[in-house]
Amino acid sequence: xxxxxxxxxxxxxxxxxxxxxxxxxxxxxxxxxxxxxxxxxxxxxxxxxxxxxxxxxxxxxxxxxxxxxxxxxxxxxxxxxxxxxxxxxxxxxxxxxxxxxxxxxxxxxxxxxxxxxxxxxxxxxxxxxxxxxxxxxxxxxxxxxxxxxxxxxxxxxxxxxxxxxxxxxxxxxxxxxxxxxxxxxxxxxxxxxxxxxxxxxxxxxxxxxxxxxxxxxxxxxxxxxxxxxxxxxxxxxxxxxxxxxxxxxxxxxxxxxxxxxxxxxxxxxxxxxxxxxxxxxxxxxxxxxxxxxxxxxxxxxxxxxxxxxxxxxxxxxxxxxxxxxxxxxxxxxxxxxxxxxxxxxxxxxxxxxxxxxxxxxxxxxxxxxxxxxxxxxxxxxxxxxxxxxxxxxxxxxxxxxxxxxxxxxxxxxxxxxxxxxxxxxxxxxxxxxxxxxxxxxxxxxxxxxxxxxxxxxxxxxxxxxxxxxxxxxxxxxxxxxxxxxxxxxxxxxxxxxxxxxxxxxxxxxxxxxxxxxxxxxxxxxxxxxxxxxxxxxxxxxxxxxxxxxxxxxxxxxxxxxxxxxxxxxxxxxxxxxxxxxxxxxxxxxxxxxxxxxxxxxxxxxxxxxxxxxxxxxxxxxxxxxxxxxxxxxxxxxxxxxxxxxxxxxxxxxxxxxxxxxxxxxxxxxxxxxxxx
Ligand SMILES: *[C@@H]1O[C@H](CO)[C@@H](O)[C@H](O)[C@H]1NC(C)=O
Ligand SMILES: *[C@@H]1O[C@H](CO)[C@@H](O)[C@H](O)[C@H]1NC(C)=O
Ligand SMILES: *[C@@H]1O[C@H](CO)[C@@H](O)[C@H](O)[C@H]1NC(C)=O
Ligand SMILES: *[C@@H]1O[C@H](CO)[C@@H](O)[C@H](O)[C@H]1NC(C)=O
Ligand SMILES: *[C@@H]1O[C@H](CO)[C@@H](O)[C@H](O)[C@H]1NC(C)=O
Ligand SMILES: *[C@@H]1O[C@H](CO)[C@@H](O)[C@H](O)[C@H]1NC(C)=O
Ligand SMILES: [Ca+2]
Ligand SMILES: [Ca+2]
Ligand SMILES: [Ca+2]
Ligand SMILES: [Ca+2]
Numbered sequence: 016x017x018x019x020x021x022x023x024x025x026x027x028x029x030x031x032x033x034x035x036x037x038x039x040x041x042x043x044x045x046x047x048x049x050x051x052x053x054x055x056x057x058x059x060x061x062x063x064x065x066x067x068x069x070x071x072x073x074x075x076x077x078x079x080x081x082x083x084x085x086x087x088x089x090x091x092x093x094x095x096x097x098x099x100x101x102x103x104x105x106x107x108x109x110x111x112x113x114x115x116x117x118x119x120x121x122x123x124x125x126x127x128x129x130x131x132x133x134x135x136x137x138x139x140x141x142x143x144x145x146x147x148x149x150x151x152x153x154x155x156x157x158x159x160x161x162x163x164x165x166x167x168x169x170x171x172x173x174x175x176x177x178x179x180x181x182x183x184x185x186x187x188x189x190x191x192x193x194x195x196x197x198x199x200x201x202x203x204x205x206x207x208x209x210x211x212x213x214x215x216x217x218x219x220x221x222x223x224x225x226x227x228x229x230x231x232x233x234x235x236x237x238x239x240x241x242x243x244x245x246x247x248x249x250x251x252x253x254x255x256x257x258x259x260x261x262x263x264x265x266x267x268x269x270x271x272x273x274x275x276x277x278x279x280x281x282x283x284x285x286x287x288x289x290x291x292x293x294x295x296x297x298x299x300x301x302x303x304x305x306x307x308x309x310x311x312x313x314x315x316x317x318x319x320x321x322x323x324x325x326x327x328x329x330x331x332x333x334x335x336x337x338x339x340x341x342x343x344x345x346x347x348x349x350x351x352x353x354x355x356x357x358x359x360x361x362x363x364x365x366x367x368x369x370x371x372x373x374x375x376x377x378x379x380x381x382x383x384x385x386x387x388x389x390x391x392x393x394x395x396x397x398x399x400x401x402x403x404x405x406x407x408x409x410x411x412x413x414x415x416x417x418x419x420x421x422x423x424x425x426x427x428x429x430x431x432x433x434x435x436x437x438x439x440x441x442x443x444x445x446x447x448x449x450x451x452x453x454x455x456x457x458x459x460x461x462x463x464x465x466x467x468x469x470x471x472x473x474x475x476x477x478x479x480x481x482x483x484x485x486x487x488x489x490x491x492x493x494x495x496x497x498x499x500x501x502x503x504x505x506x507x508x509x510x511x512x513x514x515x516x517x518x519x520x521x522x523x524x525x526x527x528x529x530x531x532x533x534x535x536x537x538x539x540x541x542x543x544x545x546x547x548x549x550x551x552x553x554x555x556x557x558x559x560x561x562x563x564x565x566x567x568x569x570x571x572x573x574x575x576x577x578x579x580x581x582x583x584x585x586x587x588x589x590x591x592x593x594x595x596x597x598x599x600x601x602x603x604x605x606x607x608x609x610x611x612x613x614x615x616x617x618x619x620x621x622x623x624x625x626x627x628x629x630x631x632x633x634x635x636x637x638x639x640x641x642x643x644x645x646x647x648x649x650x651x652x653x654x655x656x657x658x659x660x661x662x663x664x665x666x667x668x669x670x671x672x673x674x675x676x677x678x679x680x681x682x683x684x685x686x687x688x689x690x691x
Contacts, residue, residue, distance in 0.1 A: 154226025166233025181232025275317010425520020
């Protein structure tokens with residue numbers, strides 16, 4: 016449970032007329048006094064519990080007074096006013112209310128020579144990035160790292176945003192991630208992806224990145240033997256500094272492979288979402304894959320279908336499915352990339368200080384999404400890894416994207432296996448991010464459908480079950496996020512099988528489509544097929560899993576095990592209120608830029624003011640006599656939510672861990688048990 020008692024108390028108090036016009040009260044008062052002698056000012060401030068902060072205007076009798084104790088309820092404020100009004104020494108007073116003030120920005124296009132060729136950033140295409148820029152979001156304070164074949168750190172369009180702390184060479188084990196140039200391999204991929212995210216604006220070089228004020232780094236890890244260890248080290252590198260990891264790699268897209276993260280990489284993803292980014296969770300952006308020509312399905316890629324990664328697909332400037340694109344039920348959203356033949360491609364930085372107009376593939380889509388999500392993290396740095404996924408679902412739209420399989424799911428959203436929820440809208444994303452409060456902790460509800468009694472797979476197999484979604488216990492799920500069908504089966508010709516999952520609302524998820532090049536007889540062994548297509552649906556009711564053999568009728572197989580894992584929250588997600596801005600500007604800062612003072616009743620969180628503290632932080636009313644303040648302070652590192660700093664204060668534990676009373680903190684069981 017996220018307990019936010021003060022928040023509820025305050026805003027219910029705000030329902031009465033007293034504070035209808037103000038957004039919130041501060042503990043600052045402006046007071047006009049009849050006498051200005053030091054002694055009379057001192058007497059007045061003592062009498063009413065004020066600290067005299069000095070004259071507002073020199074040579075005036077207007078004083079800035081700060082209240083010693085914070086008044087928590089507006090009727091007390093009101094009583095205070097009644098007393099002040101009766102005092103003959105006080106001519107006039109006003110308690111200062113905080114008002115939402117938005118900086119106004121107008122958009123002046125950057126002067127970079129290739130900006131006019133960056134069609135994917137322009138207002139005539141659907142990403143709506145200019146809207147986010149116009150609101151002032153350009154990636155400030157956000158750190159993105161590209162996990163690839165290196166990054167040309169001195170590139171004139173990257174150097175200004177380059178962040179050595181977000182960079183490393185895992186291949187050669189040194190801090191310099193510069194790509195190695197050889198006759199046969201150009202290793203330009205990472206540099207191209209980095210430019211899409213954070214090329215410098217207005218510097219007369221190339222174009223601009225989506226998040227042109229973000230910090231950008233690169234981890235060189237693809238140029239050598241890629242091992243589980245190397246992947247894991249890359250995914251977890253400097254995880255409190257890097258906010259977003261952009262990956263455009265994975266198992267071969269031959270359409271015959273079923274592979275995913277090894278033990279260490281799986282562990283790295285889990286540690287990333289539960290501990291990275293100060294506990295809010297690292298954001299892992301993943302390209303859905305380029306196996307379209309080979310009829311690959313990205314649910315056979317364990318990085319893409321991981322619930323911890325955000326899978327990104329591509330569309331072209333003509334809103335088509337590009338030939339390289341592979342569909343699957345795990346895709347969440349879509350960004351622009353290059354098209355077929357001589358269609359437009361993406362303009363970005365290239366090796367040797369150059370620029371290219373020729374970047375393409377889903378490889379180009381992941382960095383674009385990483386840049387757009389960087390804008391959202393600037394708009395709201397308190398978002399958890401799951402909040403980011405919720406917002407991406409809401410900020411994606413069908414727009415004009417062409418596909419034959421668009422359907423409306425049980426939550427009323429258009430969804431496609433090619434595009435997820437559609438084209439990511441940056442303007443909408445930052446707007447929603449600003450008003451979003453953290454979703455309750457993740458619930459996982461598991462249901463064993465088939466374990467000891469293998470079932471024959473002939474031409475057609477349908478298994479149905481009535482799901483209670485843990486209605487009777489603490490893992491109750493009212494609003495679904497990810498659903499996994501973990502299954503083991505034997506079949507002589509795996510590529511002939513298709514698997515479809517039907518939710519109670521009737522939403523179909525094609526978990527496996529026919530893969531002509533997959534002639535394996537290895538079957539599946541505890542493979543986690545995943546769907547994001549039922550996001551926000553109520554999971555209770557009858558589900559079905561349908562397996563079809565589209566090949567030779569005489570080939571038979573056997574389903575030996577089927578587990579369903581539902582992930583989601585106990586919230587009625589459609590009932591939540593989204594009309595209040597959750598993040599406010601800081602009023603007074605320390606020299607180091609961190610926030611020193613927020614208007615009451617807001618909490619100080621790092622360098623901003625927030626209405627409520629995010630998960631992994633607890634709310635503290637500090638009671639120092641001079642500066643009564645409210646802070647978000649970090650929980651014990653093992654907790655997801657907490658009521659205080661110790662392990663014993665944990666209220667919820669992060670994924671894959673539970674509260675251990677002996678240790679007095681959340682702890683993880685043996686990770687090896689996780690893989691079936
Ligand atoms: C680019 O320069 C122009 C002209 O000086 C300025 O108005 C604009 O705000 C700058 N844009 C950025 C992104 O710095
Ligand atoms: C789904 O897409 C169709 C066609 O673009 C559109 O008419 C409809 O309003 C969309 N539904 C929702 C809920 O966005
Ligand atoms: C499923 O279970 C619920 C609650 O146990 C029950 O109300 C409902 O009728 C069941 N549905 C079917 C189709 O059996
Ligand atoms: C966010 O909240 C503000 C009020 O605080 C409201 O004006 C605005 O419309 C909300 N934005 C969205 C996208 O709901
Ligand atoms: C910034 O300075 C304040 C006091 O001036 C200190 O309490 C705080 O820890 C500092 N924060 C950082 C991030 O250095
Ligand atoms: C705050 O401190 C004052 C005196 O130091 C004390 O009287 C008061 O009860 C304290 N309030 C809280 C909420 O701890
Ligand atoms: Ca190196
Ligand atoms: Ca530039
Ligand atoms: Ca693939
Ligand atoms: Ca994923």
